[in-house]
Every structure is written in C-alpha cells, then in structure tokens.
Amino acid sequence: MPKCTINGKAIEVKPGTTVIQAFKAAGVEIAHYCWHPGLSVAGVCRLCMVQIEGQAKLQIGCNTLVTEGMVVNNTSEPVKEAVKWGLDFHLINHPLDCPICDQAGECGLQDQYVHFGKYDPEMAMPKQKKHKVVDLGPTIVLDTERCILCSRCVRFTDEVSKTNELGIFNRGDRSEIGTVENKPLDNNYSLNTVDICPVGALTSKDFRFRQRVWYLKEAASVCTGCSTGCNVNVYYNEEGAWRVKPVQNEKVNGYWMCDKGRDIYKFVNKEARLQTAKVGSKDQWRLLEGGQAAKDVGDSLRQVAKTEGADKIALVVTGQYTNEEYDSLLDFFNGTLAVKNVYHWVNNPEDMTGFDGILFRGDRNPNTAGLKARLEKRGLKSDWLDLEKKIKAGAYKYVVVAGPENNSVFPDLESKAKMMSAAPHLVWLTAAKSEAVDSATTATYQIPLKTFIEKDGTYTNHVGLEQKVKRGTTIVAGALTLSEAVSLMSGEELDFSLRPKPLTNLKTNFFTAKRGEL
Amino acid sequence: MEVKLLTEHYGKAEFQSLEGYKKIGDGYETLKKALKMQPKEIIELVKASGLRGRGGAGFPTGMKWSFLPENGEPRYLLCNADEGEPGTFKDRMMMERAPHQLIEGMIISGFAVQSKKSYIYIRGEYKDSLRIVEKAIREAYDAGFLGKNILGSNFTHDMDVYSGAGAYICGEETGMISSLEGQKGQPKLKPPFPALKGYLGKPTIVNNVETLAAVKYIVRDGAQAYRKNGTEKSAGTKLFSVSGNVMKPGNYEVPLGYPLKDLIFNLCGGLKPGRKLKAVIPGGSSAPVLTEPEAMRATMDYECLAQMGSMLGSGAVIVIDDSNCMVDLLNVTMHFYHHESCGQCTPCREGTGWLHKTVASIASGHGRLQDIQLLDRISKNMMGRTICALSDAAAMPAISFVNKFREEFEFFVREGRSKVKGEGFRHAQMHH
Numbered sequence A: 001m002p003k004c005t006i007n008g009k010a011i012e013v014k015p016g017t018t019v020i021q022a023f024k025a026a027g028v029e030i031a032h033y034c035w036h037p038g039l040s041v042a043g044v045c046r047l048c049m050v051q052i053e054g055q056a057k058l059q060i061g062c063n064t065l066v067t068e069g070m071v072v073n074n075t076s077e078p079v080k081e082a083v084k085w086g087l088d089f090h091l092i093n094h095p096l097d098c099p100i101c102d103q104a105g106e107c108g109l110q111d112q113y114v115h116f117g118k119y120d121p122e123m124a125m126p127k128q129k130k131h132k133v134v135d136l137g138p139t140i141v142l143d144t145e146r147c148i149l150c151s152r153c154v155r156f157t158d159e160v161s162k163t164n165e166l167g168i169f170n171r172g173d174r175s176e177i178g179t180v181e182n183k184p185l186d187n188n189y190s191l192n193t194v195d196i197c198p199v200g201a202l203t204s205k206d207f208r209f210r211q212r213v214w215y216l217k218e219a220a221s222v223c224t225g226c227s228t229g230c231n232v233n234v235y236y237n238e239e240g241a242w243r244v245k246p247v248q249n250e251k252v253n254g255y256w257m258c259d260k261g262r263d264i265y266k267f268v269n270k271e272a273r274l275q276t277a278k279v280g281s282k283d284q285w286r287l288l289e290g291g292q293a294a295k296d297v298g299d300s301l302r303q304v305a306k307t308e309g310a311d312k313i314a315l316v317v318t319g320q321y322t323n324e325e326y327d328s329l330l331d332f333f334n335g336t337l338a339v340k341n342v343y344h345w346v347n348n349p350e351d352m353t354g355f356d357g358i359l360f361r362g363d364r365n366p367n368t369a370g371l372k373a374r375l376e377k378r379g380l381k382s383d384w385l386d387l388e389k390k391i392k393a394g395a396y397k398y399v400v401v402a403g404p405e406n407n408s409v410f411p412d413l414e415s416k417a418k419m420m421s422a423a424p425h426l427v428w429l430t431a432a433k434s435e436a437v438d439s440a441t442t443a444t445y446q447i448p449l450k451t452f453i454e455k456d457g458t459y460t461n462h463v464g465l466e467q468k469v470k471r472g473t474t475i476v477a478g479a480l481t482l483s484e485a486v487s488l489m490s491g492e493e494l495d496f497s498l499r500p501k502p503l504t505n506l507k508t509n510f511f512t513a514k515r516g517e518l
Numbered sequence B: 001m002e003v004k005l006l007t008e009h010y011g012k013a014e015f016q017s018l019e020g021y022k023k024i025g026d027g028y029e030t031l032k033k034a035l036k037m038q039p040k041e042i043i044e045l046v047k048a049s050g051l052r053g054r055g056g057a058g059f060p061t062g063m064k065w066s067f068l069p070e071n072g073e074p075r076y077l078l079c080n081a082d083e084g085e086p087g088t089f090k091d092r093m094m095m096e097r098a099p100h101q102l103i104e105g106m107i108i109s110g111f112a113v114q115s116k117k118s119y120i121y122i123r124g125e126y127k128d129s130l131r132i133v134e135k136a137i138r139e140a141y142d143a144g145f146l147g148k149n150i151l152g153s154n155f156t157h158d159m160d161v162y163s164g165a166g167a168y169i170c171g172e173e174t175g176m177i178s179s180l181e182g183q184k185g186q187p188k189l190k191p192p193f194p195a196l197k198g199y200l201g202k203p204t205i206v207n208n209v210e211t212l213a214a215v216k217y218i219v220r221d222g223a224q225a226y227r228k229n230g231t232e233k234s235a236g237t238k239l240f241s242v243s244g245n246v247m248k249p250g251n252y253e254v255p256l257g258y259p260l261k262d263l264i265f266n267l268c269g270g271l272k273p274g275r276k277l278k279a280v281i282p283g284g285s286s287a288p289v290l291t292e293p294e295a296m297r298a299t300m301d302y303e304c305l306a307q308m309g310s311m312l313g314s315g316a317v318i319v320i321d322d323s324n325c326m327v328d329l330l331n332v333t334m335h336f337y338h339h340e341s342c343g344q345c346t347p348c349r350e351g352t353g354w355l356h357k358t359v360a361s362i363a364s365g366h367g368r369l370q371d372i373q374l375l376d377r378i379s380k381n382m383m384g385r386t387i388c389a390l391s392d393a394a395a396m397p398a399i400s401f402v403n404k405f406r407e408e409f410e411f412f413v414r415e416g417r418s419k420v421k422g423e424g425f426r427h428a429q430m431h432h
Helices: A019-025 A077-091 A108-116 A152-159 A192-196 A261-268 A290-307 A323-336 A368-377 A384-392 A413-420 A482-489 A510-515 B018-023 B029-035 B039-049 B061-066 B090-097 B099-112 B127-142 B173-180 B209-221 B223-227 B260-267 B292-297 B302-307 B326-340 B346-363 B369-382 B390-404 B406-415
Strands: A003-006 A009-012 A049-052 A070-073 A140-142 A166-169 A176-179 A202-204 A217-222 A231-237 A240-246 A277-281 A284-288 A313-317 A342-344 A398-402 A425-430 A443-448 A457-460 A466-469 B076-081 B117-122 B158-163 B204-208 B237-244 B250-255 B277-281 B316-321
Touching (some): A019 A049, A049 A077, A077 A108, A240 A261, A277 A290, A290 A398, A290 A443, A290 A482, A313 A384, A323 A482, A384 A413, B018 B099, B029 B209, B039 B061, B039 B223, B099 B127, B099 B158, B117 B173, B209 B223, B250 B260, B260 B277, B260 B316, B326 B390, B346 B406, B369 B390, B369 B406
Parallel strands (some): A313 A342, A313 A398, A398 A425, B237 B316
Antiparallel strands (some): A277 A443, A457 A466, B237 B250
C-alpha cells in the first residue's frame, strides 16, 4: 500500500491508484473535465495538473500512478498558473451563453472557474463558429460550440453502452462531436452522456428549457423502473418532479442508469395521479377523502370476513410497493382477516428474467423479490389463473388490488382491470389515475396512494439487496401510503394534522405550462 | 565539406533498383554480415556508435531499442516516413534514390530487435516514394532478403508499406501508431510508451528513415568508423534539407558539428546578390529561430543548437534573408500548426488557433501592442502541457519570433504595415 502526501496530507492508497484518485480520496479539490471514474483515462483536458516533488515538469494526475513516498501538490504557483490558463483555453471559444444555457448552475466550467479561474480574459479574437442545435437522436440535442471536447460521451458510448454512435469529427479547434449518417445516438443509456457532459453541450430533450436547476431540490432515492434498483436523485420543486439522475453505487449501478428509468419522475407528478378517492362505477363516480374511503372499505371487509368468511375476499398485489407496506398489508389481510387468496400480479411474465447485460431488467418492478419472499414466508401461493376462474364463478365478493404505481409498465392493465371488475366489489389502491379503472362496471373504490418519492421504506432488488428510500417531497397531499391505508382499514385512527397541506396559490411557471401532457 | 556516407550514390538513377544497388553499392552484403551476429551485439554496436534519432527528437537509438521487454511478445518495427515537418525533404530523397538502403537498414534493425514484421509509414503526399519503395520491397522479397528464413538463417521478417493521408500529426510516433491501427491519427497518452505497448498493444520501435538507413553503415563499418564523423555527443553524418533564400537549396550530408555558416555560404552558394542574412530556422519550422549573429556562430549538432535555445530537429534549415517580413513568416507558420493540431488536448487545440488569429490580426494591420506580449504568454502556457509535442512545436517559433524580432512586430502594430515590405505592400486579410 503506497503512502503519499497530497497537499501536505499523508494518506495511504491501494496499489494502482492514480494521483487524481488519491486527491479525491484525500478530499482535496482538483480541477478536471475529461477524467471520469467510470471511464478510461483520456488525459486531454490537461487540468488535473500536479507538481510531484523531484520532477521538473508538471504532470497530469489522471495518468500518473501514485508511487511509494510520492509528495504531490496542486497548490504551487506553477500548477495554479497552468490550471488558470488551462481553463482559459477551454473558454476562449466557448459561447458564454450561460443565461440561456440549461447547464448553468451545475456547469463544470462555471464551478471550476470560480475556484481556479484566471478572471482576466485576454481573448480578443472572433470565436470559432460551429454547429448549434444538432439533433443527435430521440433523446439528446448537441450544441457543438459549448462542447469542450473532453470526449467523455464518446468514451461512454465506446466503453459502457458499447453502441459507438458518437465520434469526434474534424481536427483542431474545428473538432466536433457527432454521429454518422443513419446511426443516431439511440440507446437505452444515451442520457448518461448528458449527465457526464461537464458543460451544456449535450442536453436532454426531456428536460431542456423546463427548469433552472437552482430552483430544484434533490432527493436521494432508488429507481423503481426495474428490479435492478439503481440509486438515483430525483429533482423536484413545489410543482413536482422534473428529472432523475443516477447516483454512484458500486454495488448496484456504478455511475449509470438507463433512459427508461429516467421516466419514473413522470408518474409521480400530479397530472398522472389519482388525487382523491373515488367511489362508484363507470356511470358515476363520487369523490371523497382518501382516509374516509379506506375506513369505509375496512369496515366492509371486516364485516364480510366475519359474516361470510375470509374466502370471499381476494387480495391482488403488484411488485411496486415497499417491504414495510407489504408487511402491514399482509398482516392485516392474511393475519387479521385470515385471507388466503393472495395473488401476485406479474405485469410481464414472459420477460421477467430479461436483462440487457448492463443494468436494465425485464422485471419492471422495484420489489418483486421483497414481495415473493413475504408471500413464501406466509405460505401464500395462489395461482394467478385461479383468480379469473373464481371471479367468474362468483367466489369472491371483494377483490382488493394494490395496483401499479407506474401504469406504463403494466401493459396488461386494461385487460386485468376489466377481468377483476367482474367481481361484485372492487377496491383499487393506486397512486396512478387510470382510465381502465375509471371504466370499471362494478362497485369500486379507488384509493389514492403515494409514490416512492413521497414515502419511507425499503425495496429488495433482484439480488436481494435491501435499499432504503426516503421521503423527499409530497406531491399529492391527500394520498396515503399503503401502510396508512391498511391501518385505516383495520380501524385505527391516523393523525393527519402533521401532514403537508396541498399548496394553494401556486404560481404556474411559464415553462411548466408549456410542458404539456406527460 | 560534404561527407557522403548515406548519399554516396544518390546521383545515380540505377541505384534505385536492386540490380544497381548490388552493382554500384555493396548489395545486401551488410545484411549477410548482420545475420551472422547476435541481435544483442548489433544493439550494443548501435549504442556504441552514438547514433541518435534523426526524426527530430534525437533520442539515442540503441537505448530506445533496449527498452523492449524480453517477454517473448511479438514486436513491431515501424519506419517513420511521414515526413511532415515544414522544410524537411530528406526522407523523400532517401526513399526515392536509395530504397534498398532503407530496406536493408530496416531488416538489420528488425533482426537486432527481433521483430518479424515492419511497416514503412509513408507520408500521403509522397506518391512517388510509395511506388518506388513498394517496388523495392517486391525486389527484396524476390531476392530472398525478406520473408521466411532470410538468406538461410532462421530469421523471418515481413515488410509492408502504409500510406498516410496527409496529417502532420501522424508523424508523431504514437499518432502514427494510431493511424496505422486504423484509428484517427491522434497521439496516445504516455505511459505506456510504444516500446512496451505500441502498435496493436504490442512492443513497438519507431525510427526515422535516416536513422534506419544509418544502421546499415554502422554494422558495415563498425561503431568507431561511424564515430569518426561528428562530435562526441552527436556522432556521424546528417542530412540537412536547406531551403529558403540560398542559391543552391537541397539536401546536404555533412558531419554533425558542421558550421551552419559554411553550410549556407559554401555548400549552398550563399544568398542572392545584395541580400543580407536575417535569420535561420535550423531544424524545421518548430525549431526556435536563430538571429544572424547566432547563425554565424552555430554548429549543426544537438548540443550547440540546444545551448542556443533551439534544436537540430529533423535537420531542415530554412534560410531567411532581409527581404522577408518576420510577422508574415510567423503568420504562415501559425496557420500551419492551427490547421494541423489534432484537437485532443485543450491547450494545443485552442492555443494554436488563438496564436494564429492573434498573429494574423497583427499581420493584417489590426494588432494591438499587448498582442505581442500575449503571443509570448499564450505560447509559454502551451508548452509541456499536452500529450505530444505539437503544442510545443507551435509555441517555440512564436516565442522566438516575437522575442528576437520584436521591433518588427511593434512596427507592424504601430504603423499597420510591414517594416520590411514597405509602403505599397498590401497584406492579406486574416484567414478564416
């Protein structure tokens, strides 16, 4: 284990550690653009300059290995001067259109210039003109003038997605990132290039011009888009969630996440949500408060279990809830009410074991593993095919469904909802509003639930790793967690006085209004 | 006085063919001698000869060879014939007049480093060189000097040519390797150095045409005989491509250490009548320029020129008389480096353009006084900051031009016209 001294701080690192990694390990700031821990070393931005004792020339930290006893700093005058000029070289042809640039506020050029900049620009010549608004593919737009040619995106498509769509064309200061004809940047990991772009060159079509990033807060969470459980930050403000970005976790997702996973912010926003409870059927729905609806349902269920027997009740569960929610759900239905007919609704049975070799899995539920383990533990193994037969035969009076939080990953939603609405009473617990349930023909309760960003809990991913999610914000104030709904059903009272009230008098952002349908 | 060791038979057309090479020269006799030696012996011999790389960097050849790992991995020998340094035209002549001399030198070198495969990477514009070298390789194969078990020995060696596409940067050894691998011609990050991980990730030696050709004579005559020419640290002869304002421009082979003054005024017939020497670029466009007094004192060897703050480089001597405007010359030079920067490293990609635009604005009469100092500052911050030496190659002429001929730059800024070319001279507007 080589020992080295970083800016006077002695640390010990693993053999094979580079100087820039040692700086990061020592918690010392070091300027850099092209280096990224998840990609190969390019050594082209020339900003991670360091002075190594005993060496005349400055070295780049990213391509220099730490050796035993190395004494290295990035605070000497020559280093500071080199970094200042290095930043100036990056900026002389950069448009400086920060006021209209999406990256402003989280831009590598802005951030590092504040720390290491020269502050007296001397460039008096006309800037290079390059292509603006280059459409790279379905997800991304490129501004080649803003690009600093760090080559991170090119290396990403070479090394991580292995799709090789991007390249650097032309030479010198005419160089531009681009794609070849008829091969757009179109893969399920394309938006990672936007994340790793240190400037505003690559922008996401889904997010650009929608929000200024300094108006957004972030909440650490876990992606619910599939059973991998990538660690993410969800960016939100009082109007709702706006985007999702991956957070590094070596055990799960490294530095990346897939494009499909990035859509998970869409179903948490109000437009996609069931906002109040509804009772009735296709012909007429009556709105009522969620808690009241849960209480009413609970009263009926307990009555049915007592008088007609628990066999008259069927519980249908999706893999979309937290372990804590499953526990309270099963405690009440299986424990208190003694319901044995618990069905696991698998949304895409033919593709449940699918895997793209990188991160994305065919099981598009965050917690199939957690649900399965709990059903197994209680010995609940009702056959899904039985459900339809029994509903048709009139065996069930009540079908209670802990439905999908994200309707878009349930292609069979409409047919299943129709099938289940053949029961005399249907109770649909869900975060999402859905036309399929709204057209139920039987006596139905719809109870609004919260989404992953609005609750605490644990998901178990495909390898059995339990990951916590924490409440970040509340988007639908009247929604309940599944556990809360179950508590109310079981006759307990909940104190709602501490809950956030729905925001009133919310000024609508111009850009939000322009956003249109989700 | 010229010493024609490599160029002895360059005047005779038949020297180009194998037949002539055998008749006039000594054929492939040296190869026969080499194949009877131990490879290590040859490396030691080259070390003892003091031969230094003739492509520009002047790195000791024998030492470069001994960096190869002894792990039994296949290794490659690459001949750098991507002669792109402005002012240099010696490799072209060597390939076109004496292709077999190069091929023989390469087979011997290939044997010394135990490489089974070599490539000659020829500059894209050199169509004639390509044709002539290809033909010579065919002749060498037919005569059994290339291929399996050369001359009955157990040494097997194959040779091929590869045509570049005209990028200056492919003359940089790792840029050349990238290009040869079929990638964009961009230098690779070092370490690892090519001797450990080069072409296709295998140990690779890259040598200049002149270096490889010289190996033949070192093996033929011995290290001591080779050392008879030149100085202690700059052994042997060297080809100098003299261009510019001399009466007889051309390639001249002289011993290293030869006075620059004699090269210009004796061998090249001096300047045009009535002209005075103003400056000399001694080693290709990237070498810092020498003023007239410096040029009069200089000897053409690695150490003297280094001591004067310049370098021997590829041996391209560009002679500048007093009819030339230094601002103009720097403008042309900066245009070249701006055009040729591969664009990988930010200081070079942006710096070469910045230098060019700044000097072009001076040369079009729109400069500011602070631009002169700025040229110097930009250049100093480009030096030593990039993967390869192109950034330095652009910075060094800029620094030397503005510091040694500052009054010409200042005149241009103040008066809006060239000090040399007079009132009536209209300058071209800025490029781009």
